[in-house]
Amino acid sequence: MRTIAPAIALGNALVHKADIQTGITGGSIIAKAFEEAGLPKGVFNSILTDVEEVGDEFLTNPHSDFISFTGSTPVGRYIAGIAGQQLKRVALELGGNSPFVVLSDADVDQAVDAAVFGKFVHNGQICMSINRIIVQKDCYDEFVSKFVDRVKALQVGDPKDPETVIGPVINEKQADKINNLITQAKQEGLKVALEGERRGNVIPPHIFVDVPNDSTLAQTELFGPVAQIVPAETDEEAIQLASETEYGLSSAIFTRDVKKGEQFAQKIEAGMTHINDQTVNDQANVMFGGTKASGIGRFGNPWIVEELTISKWVSVQSEYRTFPF
Incomplete structure (x- = not known):
């Protein structure tokens, strides 16, 4: 919707191709909403196919x-090519490897609460999900202990139970991929520091600690309920490690010194x-x-206006001009 709504508001007609795995929530429901709102036919077009x-x-x-x-x-690289x-314009929102940095002066309890949510909301299946937790040595042991205890308490299982936090991932293929990454690690x-047995497409939370930032696990977008904690000797190293990935989408830092942040x-x-x-x-x-x-282009108002419109220079000469010839 971050593209669809502004595109229509700016006078564009569009064709929307939802992922076939989320065809109803990502396609049909949106189309129905615009139809019921009275949008003229042909302005918003949704297709559900392979x-x-x-x-x-x-x-x-x-x-x-x-x-x-x-x-x-x-796929984004293919589309851009x-x-x-x-010479067609594109905006690409692609993968991520979001670092969550905890500096030595951070409020550890608050950092743990934020890390648990940012890692495990929607089973970690969000492009912005925390992928690497980078913790400075002075508070490393305290953070790991409290983080593991909090994650142990998360309810795993039936997504129909409102108390469940960790349910099934989107499909068997993704569950297999996550399981293979765990095995490889x-x-x-x-x-x-924490593991469990897979049940169908439900993978319980896993936590790896003392993870090297250049390991396969740390450099892979996990898209699942697997947390990894990377130690850093100093605040400066923690900040350096955060950028040592091919991606650059979202990031976060915990520190009591806002200026340092x-x-x-x-x-x-x-x-x-x-x-x-x-x-x-x-x-x-x-x-x-x-x-x-992680992509090119910017969404959100007013940046999306630049993406979805063409800037023009229009001039009106109000007085007669004289020319050299």
Whole structure:
């Protein structure tokens, strides 16, 4: 909706292709809402089909002037390549590896609360989800102990139970991917502080500690209920580690020194930084977007206006001009 609503408000007609796995919530319900609101036919068009059937039509059709895509970085690179051949504008919201940094002067209890939410809301299946928790050594042991205790208390199981926090991931393929990453991390010798047995597509929370920032686990967008805690010797190293990833979407830092947090925000290679908060934040009235492999373009008002319109210079000569010839 961060593209659909402003596109319509700015006078554009559009075609919306929802992921087939979320065709009802991401497609049909939206189409029905616009229909009931009285939107003229042909302004908003929703299609529910497999991506193979659509192919490159959106990218190559001469009637499409702009492509907005939310999805994986490999697909985003493909879209940018094809669209570039057509000199077609794109806005790409892609993958992330959001760091959550806890400096030595942080309020550890508040940091733990924020980290639990930012990591496990929607089972960690959000592009902004906390992917790496980077903790300075002076408060590392305290943070790990309290974080593990909090995560142990999260209810796992039936998503129909309102008390459940960790339910099934989106499908078996994703559950297999997460399970394989867990197995690989163990084989590589990473230390496990919390684990559990998979039941169908329900994967209980896993916590890895003392994780090297250059490990496969740390450099992979997990998209699941797997937390990893990376130690840092100093505040400066913690800030440096935060940017050591190909991605640059969201980030967060906990510190009692707000000025230090603001300096961190200027240094980190990320489109969004939240001081004394977690990484999953999205508001229509502020900028949303990433850098590096996390995409290009900006959403949110007024930035989205620049994406969805063409700026023009229109002049009116009110007095007769004289010319040199």
